[in-house]
Structure formats: C-alpha cells, structure tokens
C-alpha cells in the first residue's frame with residue numbers, strides 16, 4: 089500500500105491523478121506530490137525508519153512510489169553532517185556544520201532528484217528525456233538514465249559548461265548537445281526540441297518529482313539532529329528546488345508527528361554576479377526580476393529567474409530567513425580555507441554557504457549558540473579548473489629535497505561541539 093495519493097497545484101490547488109507523467113498544472117504552475125499524511129501519522133512511527141539502510145529511500149512512506157514499485161538507486165542520500173571544528177569556533181560559530189552532499193553518486197546532490205525523477209519516468213513509461221543544464225544536473229540525470237535504460241539528451245551552454253559535466257555525461261551514454269547562446273536560449277531551444285520530437289523536458293519545478301528527491305535533505309536534517317531541526321540552514325540557491333523541497337519536507341514531518349513546529353531560518357545564498365533571489369528579498373517583492381548579465385564562476389546558482397521563485401521567497405519569509413550574496417574571490421578563498429583547515433574539498437557552491445554563515449554571524453543575524461548547517465551541494469573535485477598549481481618536478485637521477493617547504497601553519501585547538 090502506498091501513501092502517495094495525488095498531485096496538487098502549488099498555486100490554484102487543483103488536483104491531478106498520479107497514473108501519468110505530468111509537467112505543470114493546467115494553470116502553468118508547479119505541482120507537488122501529496123500523501124495521506126493522517127494515515128502515516130497513525131501507522132508509521134519515526135523510529136521505524138531509523139534501522140533502514142542509510143540512503144534517502146529510508147523515508148519511503150513520504151516518497152511518490154507504491155510499496156512494490158522498483159526504483160533506480162545507487163545509494164544516494166543520507167550524507168554526513170560534518171562539524172567545522174576549526175573554522176566554526178574561529179568565526180564565533182561553535183555549532184557550524186556542513187551537510188556534505190558531495191558524497192552522493194556523481195559527486196553532486198542532483199543525484200537525489202534524478203533518482204526519483206528517473207525512477208518515476210521509467211515507472212510511467214517515459215523513456216526519452218531532454219535535460220537542459222548549466223550546472224551538474226546533466227551528470228546526475230545521465231547516470232541514473234543509464235542505470236534505468238532511458239535515453240537522455242543533455243543540452244548545455246558551450247561557453248560555461250564545466251568540463252567534468254560534459255565528460256561524465258558522455259561517459260554515461262547521454263547525447264550531449266552544446267548550445268552557442270545564453271541560458272535563456274538553452275531552455276527555449278530545449279523546450280522546442282522536446283515538443284517537436286516528443287521527448288520529455290526536465291526542468292526544475294516543471295515536473296513534480298525532482299523536488300521529491302531533494303526534499304529528503306530536509307528529512308535527513310531532522311533525523312540527524314535528533315528530530316529537532318537546526319536554527320539556520322544556508323543553501324546555495326539556483327532553481328531553489330532544495331529550499332522548496334526542504335520546506336515541504338518540514339511541513340510533512342510535522343503533519344505526520346515526527347517533528348514539532350520549530351523551523352530553521354532558511355538562507356538563500358547566491359553569487360554577487362547572479363543574485364535575483366537575494367535582490368527580491370531585499371526589495372520585498374513576491375517574484376524575481378530576471379538577472380541581467382550574470383557573471384560568476386559558481387555554476388550551480390546561474391539561474392536568471394527561477395521558475396518557482398515565488399515558492400522560494402514564500403518559504404524564506406515564512407522561516408524568518410534571508411538572502412546573502414557572496415562574491416567569487418570570497419567564495420574561492422573559503423573553498424581553499426576549508427580544504428586547508430578542515431580537509432574538506434567542497435564545491436564553490438558549498439564554500440559560498442559557509443562564507444555567508446560567517447557574514448551573518450558578524451552582522452548578528454546568527455547568534456553564537458545557533459546550530460547552523462551550510463550545504464555543500466557537490467564535491468570540489470568536480471571543479472578542477474578552479475585550481476591552479478605549480479609543482480616541482482624532480483628527475484629520476486636527482487634526490488627529492490624535503491626541507492624547502494614552508495612551515496605548516498600553527499592551528500587553533502578545535503572546540504568540542
């Protein structure tokens with residue numbers, strides 16, 4: 089028996105059946121999967137998930153699949169919460185943690201959404217997907233598509249598609265098409281190709297399943313902090329699927345009685361060169377103006393105007409949260425610092441969230457006793473182009489000299505958290 093009951097429009101409330109693939113509502117807005125939460129509350133205690141395998145599928149009652157429906161999985165999710173034991177206390181944040189999504193298959197949290205989306209597509213007989221992407225979405229959908237036996241086209245801008253994303257899409261058998269144009273062109277052209285050829289377009293919040301994968305990050309936060317959510321969650325925001333998904337997760341968890349009413353303040357973190365959500369928060373508007381002339385090295389947040397911007401803004405405001413823009417030099421400096429001092433090689437997206445936490449601590453918006461979680465959405469290893477190195481080469485008939493290295497820097501003693 090499944091607790092998944094129907095799809096519901098986030099704007100007009102109209103309900104839709106679950107037996108076919110749907111993109112958006114007839115009114116054009118995003119759909120959410122809905123569940124029989126009262127029944128879960130009556131039948132499923134939260135302790136029942138704690139002995140299950142450490143993947144995002146441990147929350148299966150709150151995922152859009154029947155009990156015997158097979159899913160495509162590579163063990164995604166249930167990623168660790170890593171304390172920043174040096175950097176946190178040094179910045180006045182003794183309870184600063186990174187949720188390290190870089191441990192997911194493909195090295196990026198997009199695996200969560202792709203696992204659910206691909207599984208659902210296969211279950212509903214959809215087997216040709218076209219995925220326009222500027223970040224790492226293509227990598228994940230290509231990999232899960234390969235595992236499910238689906239045909240995947242990935243379209244990305246030729247100008248700033250990261251090399252790793254291009255390569256791993258090719259390796260996992262996706263058809264990769266490079267677009268010579270803007271990201272607006274990318275989405276317009278992909279949509280048109282999908283319509284003309286009968287392929288299914290995969291765009292954030294324009295199908296209801298990716299968000300069901302990403303919301304599991306919210307379930308994990310609750311469980312990993314002993315069913316009491318942290319005080320602040322910082323998230324690198326592009327299309328906002330993760331933020332919207334986590335907010336949905338918290339509502340579902342409260343409705344099934346697994347958590348109380350406490351919510352974290354949600355912080356959308358964007359790059360100074362592309363910060364439409366941060367700007368909308370500052371201006372108090374309900375939707376974003378499209379960002380003109382985006383310019384940043386952080387691919388995951390390169391979205392000029394998120395399709396479901398109004399849902400992102402609604403969640404942030406309801407949570408009492410805010411938005412922070414971090415410029416690229418500060419992001420890169422933090423990426424290096426976390427690698428040096430914590431051994432954590434995070435993505436620039438992840439570094440951005442830590443930099444933002446420190447900024448909010450300095451301004452007083454985060455207090456010294458707050459439990460703070462910064463999301464690292466991908467491993468730094470997906471971004472080798474950001475690292476420049478000049479390494480000594482020693483010839484085979486020479487000796488390696490070890491005394492020319494600079495002295496290791498003195499380290500502060502980590503406070504216990």
Ligand SMILES: *Cc1c(COP(=O)(O)O)cnc(C)c1O
Nearest residue numbers: 223326327328329330388437465
């Ligand atoms: C896609 C992506 C993001 C943004 O995620 P959304 O949930 O769409 O806002 C952040 N970081 C990385 C590494 C990404 O690939």
Ligand SMILES: [Zn+2]
Nearest residue numbers: 097100113115
């Ligand atoms: Zn609607």
